[in-house]
Amino acid sequence: MxxxxxxxxxxxxxxxxxxxxxxxxxxxxxxxxxxxxxxxxxxxxxxxxxxxxxxxxxxxxxxxxxxxxxxxxxxxxxxxxxxxxxxxxxxxxxxxxxxxxxxxxxxxxxxxxxxxSMIVPTDYDWHLLAGDASALPAIRRRLLELPTGSTALVFAQIADPLDRQLPTSRSAAQVHWLTDARAWVDALRNTPLPAGEGFVWCAGEASVMVQAREVLINGRQLPREASRISAYWKAGAADFHETL
CATH class of the missing domain: 2.40.30.10 (Translation factors)
Structure with a gap:
């Protein structure tokens, strides 16, 4: 269905x-x-x-x-x-x-x-893809799916420079590598966003994703119906997955 x-x-x-x-x-x-x-x-x-x-x-x-x-x-x-x-x-x-x-x-x-499956169309004006190491596989897959002419903003919290690897994308990708959660949240808060209709996707540790939702949905007032913010893991918990 x-x-x-x-x-x-x-x-x-x-x-x-x-x-x-x-x-x-x-x-x-x-x-x-x-x-x-x-x-x-x-x-x-x-x-x-x-x-x-x-x-x-x-x-x-x-x-x-x-x-x-x-x-x-x-x-x-x-x-x-x-x-x-x-x-x-x-x-x-x-x-x-x-x-x-x-x-x-x-x-x-x-x-x-x-x-x-939650199928997000690729023809949004821009796509915000953000998360920590647990989110990087999904971000990599999405970058391969986006078509020529699309815009992607990537915010990835990856401490080791050797792990900062993304595939070549047909989209115009603006990539921000961050070393810790505070810098990652600050980048979501302060980086200018393109004009037009965008889709926001974030995933990572539960407490950090709560901050991301506060910044993007409440602070920057991006539409909730055009966002997906998920807690892929929670410090101290096993087998944790939650959509916020």
């Missing part, structure tokens, strides 16, 4: 919720703080992900032999080959990062979802 917003044309699409048994087919380290794992399975030939904002559940064993589940952005999908790539920000501590650091080609896992 698809529900379209008549004002902003955002579509919300539900998918059949499936669990797929997969195995690791390729491991890459694009930078010191990130690990890219590609999973393969015949079941991935039917995998559907329609939005950079999608997330799947990676289901893996933890150090105690129990089951751990964590949310990840599908960063690259090749249904013809039956492959799906997920990126892990290795600065984090937890079951998923520990598992990824020790992963070997052939290791098994289960992937669930995505259960739905």
């Amino acid at each position: 698809t529900i379209a917003s008549p004002l902003r044309r955002i579509q919300r699409v539900r998918h059949e919720l499936l669990r797929r048994d997969v195995h690791i087919s390729r491991i890459e380290a694009p930078s010191p703080g990130f690990l890219s794992l590609t999973f393969a399975s015949e079941s991935l030939h039917s995998f559907v992900s329609l939005s950079f904002d999608d997330h799947v559940k990676l289901i893996i064993p933890d150090r105690n032999g129990a089951t751990a589940m964590r949310d990840f952005t599908p960063t690259h999908i090749n249904t013809a080959r039956g492959e799906l790539t997920l990126e892990f920000a290795l600065h984090a501590h937890g079951a998923a990062c520990e598992w990824a650091r020790q992963a070997r080609v052939g290791d098994a896992a289960v992937i669930g979802g995505p259960k739905g």
